[in-house]
Amino acid sequence: MPTLHWLTRDEDIGAAARAPYRLLEEAPELSAGDAAADNMLIHGDNLEALKALLPFYAGRVKCIYIDPPYNTRSAFAHYDDNLEHAQWLATMWPRLELLRDLLADDGSIWVQLDDNEAHYARVVLDELMGRRNFVADITWKKSYAVRSNSEFVSTSTEHIFWYCKDRNRHMPNKLPRSDIQTSRFTNPDNDPRGPWQSITFTISLLSGARGRQYARTGTSPNLYEVTSPAGLAINPPPGRCWARAKPVFEEFDADGRLWWGPKKNRTPRLKMFLSEAEQGVLPTTLWADGDEYGFNQDGVRELRALGIAFPTPKPERLIQRILHIATDPGDLVLDSFLGSGTTAAVAHKMGRRWIGVEMGEHAVTHCAPRLKKVIEGEQGGISGAVGWKGGGGFRFHRLGPPAFDAEGRIRPDVAFPVLAAHVWFAETGRPWTAPAEPTPFLGAHGGRGYALLYNGVLRDRSAGGGNVLTRRALAAVRAAAGGFDGPMVVYAARSAFRDATLKAEGLTFRQTPYDVTARA
Ligand SMILES: C[S@@+](CC[C@H](N)C(=O)[O-])C[C@H]1O[C@@H](n2cnc3c(N)ncnc32)[C@H](O)[C@@H]1O
Missing domain, CATH: 3.40.50.150 (Vaccinia Virus protein VP39)
Known part of the structure; x- marks a missing residue:
């Protein structure tokens, strides 16, 4: 391109x-x-x-x-x-x-x-x-x-x-019909159905399926001669046919839906009534x-x-x-x-x-x-x-200020929902909807769960306690995850688990802040 x-x-x-x-x-x-x-x-x-x-x-x-x-x-x-x-x-x-x-x-x-x-x-x-x-x-x-x-x-x-x-x-959405557009509907023949606007009752014979059929056979079901109310024989203009087949034309004519001009001897046009027209118009x-x-x-x-x-x-x-x-x-x-x-x-x-x-x-x-x-x-x-x-x-x-400082550290005033939004967006590309009560389990996407241990979300006030992936923290995350038991990515300041334990538990550990900023 x-x-x-x-x-x-x-x-x-x-x-x-x-x-x-x-x-x-x-x-x-x-x-x-x-x-x-x-x-x-x-x-x-x-x-x-x-x-x-x-x-x-x-x-x-x-x-x-x-x-x-x-x-x-x-x-x-x-x-x-x-x-x-x-x-x-x-x-x-x-x-x-x-x-x-x-x-x-x-x-x-x-x-x-x-x-x-x-x-x-x-x-x-x-x-x-x-x-x-x-x-x-x-x-x-x-x-x-x-x-x-x-x-x-x-x-x-x-x-x-x-x-x-x-x-x-x-x-x-379509636009409401403007006053100028509405004023184009008139009622010169006092039709009891109210004001109308005439539109063409012919279509091209040179394009689309109808065109292809015409090119193949040299004819079309919509090519026929009509007689105006004033007695004039009328055919569609060259290269065009009537918009509908003869039985529909006859139905329209009997119902007064065709306009033959003031002297009733012009090529017929179809009356489109304001009362039947769509409310909105295409821009x-x-x-x-x-x-x-x-x-x-x-x-x-x-x-x-x-x-x-x-x-x-x-x-x-x-x-x-x-x-x-x-x-x-x-x-x-x-x-x-x-x-x-x-x-x-x-x-x-x-x-x-x-x-x-x-x-x-x-x-x-x-x-x-x-x-x-x-x-x-x-x-x-x-x-x-x-x-x-x-x-x-x-x-x-x-x-x-930026959520992460020049060294990649999370600013101390970044609240849990803000970091949660960044983690969730970095992992899933989807926007974050904060729940009424913050929980360490952020949600699941594509069969994977995502969790964040940060800023005392577990209400564990011991030094670094709530932000470290421990057995207790994992139990809290699993409880918050409800029925979700698939593989999970956990963001925390540190992990107390060995690699083999992480693997056995189906966990991927990512360290805050470095893994957040690397993805942000
Ligand atoms: C043409 S005016 C918009 C007028 C507006 N549609 C109205 O009805 O008043 C363009 C505006 O874009 C603002 N602008 C220019 N660069 C910007 C940026 N990088 N970030 C935010 N606003 C910016 C300008 O200060 C200016 O007020």
Whole structure:
């Protein structure tokens, strides 16, 4: 498969693996609302933030939307958007790699860019996500005005790349029918079934199974002459046949489902009634209607109404459409270039869980206050459309120190559930779900059990006692494992067993911290 090369590519491909696992530390003074809510606002560089999320959220995020710096050569008030071209790719590669790993098998990632880097990102995304998982390059119309001071052309569109994690698992929702789409249904013949829209009643004879049959036999059951109500003999246009065989045509005609034009002498078309049409419509790749998708100016206005100034916010309606297609209530949404917090605000109002990461100080000055207002029932943006009344909450986090120090030692403040998550993720590649009460048996995966003796999980306060694999500790692990009696990997500071005993017991001993960091 053709791939994109740049100066530091080989080094950049290893950057995500080299990034340290940092701890996430809550700042309760910046958190808001219901403390039990799952939503997280993280202040810090997203490379390390995404790495910190991995042991807990790998494969769990239903929709990722990102609107990274476009590399427009500008210095915006809140962030710099002027990287050397290869440096931009170097920044994006490891982050996109981590984002892919966080995505659920039935999830999707939406990446918004302009022409500065979009075509390069598309090639990188093809490589990381798999070309067959490309769904669409949506063209979003960002403004209606012509910028007369542009050099050659006034750019009015941006790209939104939509990729799924696995084409066979992706089940996107349809969009609600827009007012414009509904207005295309009319009722010129006062049909008692209500408004309708006519669609073609012919199909090509040159493609598909019908085409092959036609090529072989020179005929088709759908090639027949019909007579219009005005008495005109009508045949399908050249190269086409009727959409259905004659008996079905006759049934449709008798039921008044064919439209022959106002003078009843045109090629018949099929009436599709609004009352019988599917509620949802497939999204198209052109999002140009400001009422439906918003323009950049709407995003700026929405923020201004909240007393917040930010140079490049997206309109809430745009994100609402994406989340409508890609998620259902309760699903987890992630934006790792959060900016002013639009994705989190929209996800919150739509009843989705969310994680937002923002590196700039505006995580504190813009995102946190905006989301606090949302919790209090802010009525701008999409609030009216979704009936938002307020509620919920989020926890504000900062990136703490690395979980392992330069010598590979576990930091003393690493709690049992954090190390358990790292051990479990390193061994299984699956995210960790902490039980209500910590137990030394972490679970079984692929026929193997995993256990961790650390930080007094056995409530053994003797020197190193609870962290050493002894007969007593093993008995406690087996008791915690319930009925599981398969082979087991045990992480502990030391083992009191000889190799032969470990083998006889079906145990593999791994030493903390060295074996954890070696795998992390
Ligand atoms: C175009 S803005 C996003 C705007 C956002 N969609 C909104 O509606 O407000 C890009 C954001 O990404 C942030 N950013 C850039 N690099 C980052 C990084 N490495 N980690 C976290 N955030 C980053 C910038 O500070 C900026 O706020």
